[in-house]
Amino acid sequence: xxxxxxxxxxxxxxxxxxxxxxxxxxxxxxxxxxxxxxxxxxxxxxxxxxxxxxxxxxxxxxxxxxxxxxxxxxxxxxxxxxxxxxxxxxxxxxxxxxxxxxxxxxxxxxxxxxxxxxxxxxxxxxxxxxxxxxxxxxxxxxxxxxxxxxxxxxxxxxxxxxxxxxxxxxxxxxxxxxxxxxxxxxxxx
Numbered sequence: 001x002x003x004x005x006x007x008x009x010x011x012x013x014x015x016x017x018x019x020x021x022x023x024x025x026x027x028x029x030x031x032x033x034x035x036x037x038x039x040x041x042x043x044x045x046x047x048x049x050x051x052x053x054x055x056x057x058x059x060x061x062x063x064x065x066x067x068x069x070x071x072x073x074x075x076x077x078x079x080x081x082x083x084x085x086x087x088x089x090x091x092x093x094x095x096x097x098x099x100x101x102x103x104x105x106x107x108x109x110x111x112x113x114x115x116x117x118x119x120x121x122x123x124x125x126x127x128x129x130x131x132x133x134x135x136x137x138x139x140x141x142x143x144x145x146x147x148x149x150x151x152x153x154x155x156x157x158x159x160x161x162x163x164x165x166x167x168x169x170x171x172x173x174x175x176x177x178x179x180x181x182x183x184x185x186x187x188x189x
Contacts (some may be wrong), residue, residue, distance in 0.1 A: 021080060022156060022166035024175045028073040029148050035065045039114075041147045043133045049123055059121035066111050072179070074104045077151070080171045081159045086089045088162055103147045110140040166182070 042058045049055070082097045114136045117128040135162070 012054065020165065021076070021163075021171035021175055022160060022168065024172055024179070025073065025076065025081070025156070026152075029063070029152065031176065032070055032073065032144060033148060035062050035070075036144050038062055038136050039118070040141055042118075043130070045136050046121065046133065048129055051124055051126065052102060055057070055121055056124055063115060063118045063122050064067050067115065070111075071108075074107070076171075076175050077155075078104065080175075081155065081163075084157055084163050085155065088158065090158070093154065093158050096150060100150060100155065101148065103143060107140070110136060110143065114140060 039062045042055060042062060043139055045052075045055050045058070078101065082101060085093050085097050088094065114133065115134075117133050120127040163171075
């Protein structure tokens with residue numbers, strides 16, 4: 001007997017539309033972790049081989065994702081998830097929300113430092129500093145992984161509990177509609 005792959009369900013939902021906001025947010029987390037891995041592989045490739053077509057392509061994908069999709073994801077959390085939890089009265093959850101909001105600022109700062117170097121690689125220019133990329137990507141990757149883990153173990157379970165199902169569905173429709181509009185305008189999710 002075969003079981004459906006983990007990839008079958010998201011593909012079906014993507015076609016049918018998300019059932020709630022957490023489908024969109026969870027999918028973005030998976031993509032975010034994938035892009036962090038891709039960034040780390042890119043730095044390794046640059047250190048060993050320099051710029052080639054694969055490095056340029058990977059750099060373009062990573063740069064675009066963190067400049068668009070990741071920012072929209074953080075905006076979705078700030079707009080839809082964090083406010084409900086900040087009103088929850090649970091001090092541990094409120095502290096986690098405050099930490100995650102601070103993380104969003106740090107992630108943005110870290111990306112602003114890395115972005116010119118990644119963009120240089122995407123354009124095929126040698127105007128990148130491998131040491132900045134190596135150190136900066138390690139910090140960025142560690143913070144991203146820690147941030148996602150806190151959201152998935154503390155924030156999202158609590159948000160699922162305090163945000164009504166119909167509200168989560170409406171939030172999911174709004175997020176998905178905005179992403180469709182962005183894709184139609186040439187922007188990523």
